[in-house]
Amino acid sequence: MLALANDTRNRRFELLAMPHLDAAFRLARWLTGNTADAEDVVQDAYLRAFRYLDTFRGDNFRVWLLTIVRHSFLDWLKDNRSGQRIFQPAPVDMEWTDPNPNAEAMLLDRVDSETLGRLVGQLPAEYREVLILREIEDLSYKDIAVVTGIPAGTVMSRLSRARLALRKAWMSNEKRS
Amino acid sequence: MSHDRTKQLLHAYADRQIGAMRRFFLGRHVARCPSCLAELEAIQAMSAALRTNLPAHRASPALAMRIAAALPREAAPSVRRKRFVWPGFAGAAMAGGLAGVALTLVVSGVRPGPDSLVGDVVADHVRSMMAEHLTDVATSDQHTVKPWLSARLPFSPVVKDFAAEGYPLVGGRLDYVDGRPAAALVYRRDRHVINLFVFVSKQGGDSAPGQESRDGFQVVRWRMGGLSYVAVSDVEGSQLMGFVRLVENG
Numbered sequence: 001m002l003a004l005a006n007d008t009r010n011r012r013f014e015l016l017a018m019p020h021l022d023a024a025f026r027l028a029r030w031l032t033g034n035t036a037d038a039e040d041v042v043q044d045a046y047l048r049a050f051r052y053l054d055t056f057r058g059d060n061f062r063v064w065l066l067t068i069v070r071h072s073f074l075d076w077l078k079d080n081r082s083g084q085r086i087f088q089p090a091p092v093d094m095e096w097t098d099p100n101p102n103a104e105a106m107l108l109d110r111v112d113s114e115t116l117g118r119l120v121g122q123l124p125a126e127y128r129e130v131l132i133l134r135e136i137e138d139l140s141y142k143d144i145a146v147v148t149g150i151p152a153g154t155v156m157s158r159l160s161r162a163r164l165a166l167r168k169a170w171m172s173n174e175k176r177s
Numbered sequence: 178m179s180h181d182r183t184k185q186l187l188h189a190y191a192d193r194q195i196g197a198m199r200r201f202f203l204g205r206h207v208a209r210c211p212s213c214l215a216e217l218e219a220i221q222a223m224s225a226a227l228r229t230n231l232p233a234h235r236a237s238p239a240l241a242m243r244i245a246a247a248l249p250r251e252a253a254p255s256v257r258r259k260r261f262v263w264p265g266f267a268g269a270a271m272a273g274g275l276a277g278v279a280l281t282l283v284v285s286g287v288r289p290g291p292d293s294l295v296g297d298v299v300a301d302h303v304r305s306m307m308a309e310h311l312t313d314v315a316t317s318d319q320h321t322v323k324p325w326l327s328a329r330l331p332f333s334p335v336v337k338d339f340a341a342e343g344y345p346l347v348g349g350r351l352d353y354v355d356g357r358p359a360a361a362l363v364y365r366r367d368r369h370v371i372n373l374f375v376f377v378s379k380q381g382g383d384s385a386p387g388q389e390s391r392d393g394f395q396v397v398r399w400r401m402g403g404l405s406y407v408a409v410s411d412v413e414g415s416q417l418m419g420f421v422r423l424v425e426n427g
Contacts, residue, residue, distance in 0.1 A: 013248070022234075025234060025235065025240065038234075043243055043247060046248070047248065050248055111226060113230050114232070120227070120231060135224055135231075136228070140194060156186075156194070163220060167219070
């Protein structure tokens, strides 16, 4: 009987969770910066999701799962990089300055994939996560707020700072090369 | 809407995250304000760059296997480990119609009984083609595929290329059949894919190839030298048997 109950549970979990394995991995990969750690984080998240499956009440399993991935990432940070602050606060000069976009910024859509990946990877994690959730996972501001635990009203300003930071990084990269 | 207020809301505007009313007034300002328009275009250019050009990371099949192996122990440590069937590694890549097929196969594959393995391998076969993950090691060189698989499995599968006979080897990958790690050798027959699963046999003794069809796929199973073999494809039955004879005779 227990086996049967677990079987049903397993099947429900497979159907809900496995289609989102790529999304979970992408978020973890961009947060941790490497595949091995990302896989550890995702595995931990999936085991947690399985354990707490019965608490899932919403209608968007992906959002629920990504929230857990982020929690697993934060725990992984505590265990593996104690003392190192990955969630750095944004430098002051990035706060709502008027970027005055110019031709250079427009060229961003011609940057090669590797450079773009490196530039995103070098952003503070709090910027990386909102960018990935918005541009890659295509989540709404409301869902981004759920996943990241920041107030819904601040998602937009976080995103705008993230984009500004990426633009600046790109422009200084251009100047160097 | 004022310039300053618009400037603040441009990101929500670009992301289509504001209501229709505000969107209307904002759009009206942007259309007349070169600075806001330039900013909006910069936001959109970056968005397009990220969406099309950011390196695409995908979960490896090994990760799916790792999770598969870890889950049942989490659920019921005292219960014998159950067979696990995954609906697909790349959910996002599954188009609606195909996903329906796969899920049906998966559900039919988990019903108990001796035949469940057939459903499993058919689901594996379908998934291997849908998830764009046919091979972990893509080469027709049997001397590359064999050591690659042997290093990752508790046995050493025989890997041969039958290109001369019309069944070229495409590559190999790790898979999971009936709760055990399996070598999946991938061949082609014209435009069809043949998956040959090889794993350590639960039962002893050899058995002759037995053929059956399931959900439009041909499945041939046999046992030889302590290993179980299952060939799956949508090629015609006689062609699959021709392939099986080649494998049998090595």
